[in-house]
Amino acid sequence: MIRKIWENTFNEEGRELLESTKEDVEQIIDLFIADKIDPQIFLSNLEVLLQIDTPYLKEAAKSAKPASYSILNPPKTRGGISFWSFVNKPPAIPLWFLAAYPDIIVWWDEQQEKHHRNADDGATEFIKLFGMREDTEDFRNNKGKARPKYLKNLIQSYKEITGKEIEAIVKNLEDDIYAGAEFLKMLGSESNFTFVAENTAKYYLELSKNYSTRFNNEASLLATAGILDAKVYIFMQQKINPADIIDVAKKLFEVEKEPLVSFVICLEVLLFKLDNPNMSFPDIKDACEEQRHNIKNAIQKIKDNYISESRFASDVANFMQSYQFKSIRELIGIKE
Numbered sequence: 192m193i194r195k196i197w198e199n200t201f202n203e204e205g206r207e208l209l210e211s212t213k214e215d216v217e218q219i220i221d222l223f224i225a226d227k228i229d230p231q232i233f234l235s236n237l238e239v240l241l242q243i244d245t246p247y248l249k250e251a252a253k254s255a256k257p258a259s260y261s262i263l264n265p266p267k268t269r270g271g272i273s274f275w276s277f278v279n280k281p282p283a284i285p286l287w288f289l290a291a292y293p294d295i296i297v298w299w300d301e302q303q304e305k306h307h308r309n310a311d312d313g314a315t316e317f318i319k320l321f322g323m324r325e326d327t328e329d330f331r332n333n334k335g336k337a338r339p340k341y342l343k344n345l346i347q348s349y350k351e352i353t354g355k356e357i358e359a360i361v362k363n364l365e366d367d368i369y370a371g372a373e374f375l376k377m378l379g380s381e382s383n384f385t386f387v388a389e390n391t392a393k394y395y396l397e398l399s400k401n402y403s404t405r406f407n408n409e410a411s412l413l414a415t416a417g418i419l420d421a422k423v424y425i426f427m428q429q430k431i432n433p434a435d436i437i438d439v440a441k442k443l444f445e446v447e448k449e450p451l452v453s454f455v456i457c458l459e460v461l462l463f464k465l466d467n468p469n470m471s472f473p474d475i476k477d478a479c480e481e482q483r484h485n486i487k488n489a490i491q492k493i494k495d496n497y498i499s500e501s502r503f504a505s506d507v508a509n510f511m512q513s514y515q516f517k518s519i520r521e522l523i524g525i526k527e
Contacts, residue, residue, distance in 0.1 A: 391417060456482075
């Protein structure tokens, strides 16, 4: 979902505004994810870049005290914000880089100032900071802007020389949209998409192996696996009605011979919409569908290798045997 947020930012209209090319988008997003750029700070900086283009606004911005992110009050950089104007904007630096790494541009400007009296020294420093060879001809893309691979070198030079962290990174743990992805990697999952797929498949296999005779058909088995995977949203947060999951399973069972992959995708759409209320339903659905191949592979890997895990076996046994869940079992149509 993190990548999807940035992909939405760099859609066709966004690419034009941010002075990026379609070919560069993947590299740009890789940079943002590696540096944990905060989308809110990025958009706030961008707002400043787009609107602070009059003498009055520039003077007001210079005198503003740093507090919240607003047009006249952006996150303060070490060198100030006077360059945040199309008049002063470095011509080879794309807008997306200015919004994500304003502190690096201020620092780079300081390096240029040190060498402005000696053109040869300035050129040498430029080549070194951007990691270029003197014969490099592809520094700029077809928009006349520096390519991400050279801007990545500039970022690395800044980090190594100054020892500072990037200003626009996520700073508060509660706002860290990247933490979940890092946790998933620790668990061995590629993404939220494969994580849900793996868990649902494990519940599905535990149910199939130990309780297959209690299900009338595949639809009720799917629904039970989905309810178990979404149990926090159903029983604790009460944000999902189990009848909705049952309905999805029934509809897919009627049209597909092997509906597990499609069922997982539909389940993920339900879950991710709750976790990402600011994203539109069509965007979430598209994001899940785009991951169909990875989801299918993750499920097949579980089918090939899964034996049993105590957590999943315990959850299944508790759901299938406890009186607490009798009404849900009746709703699904599970035999007692």
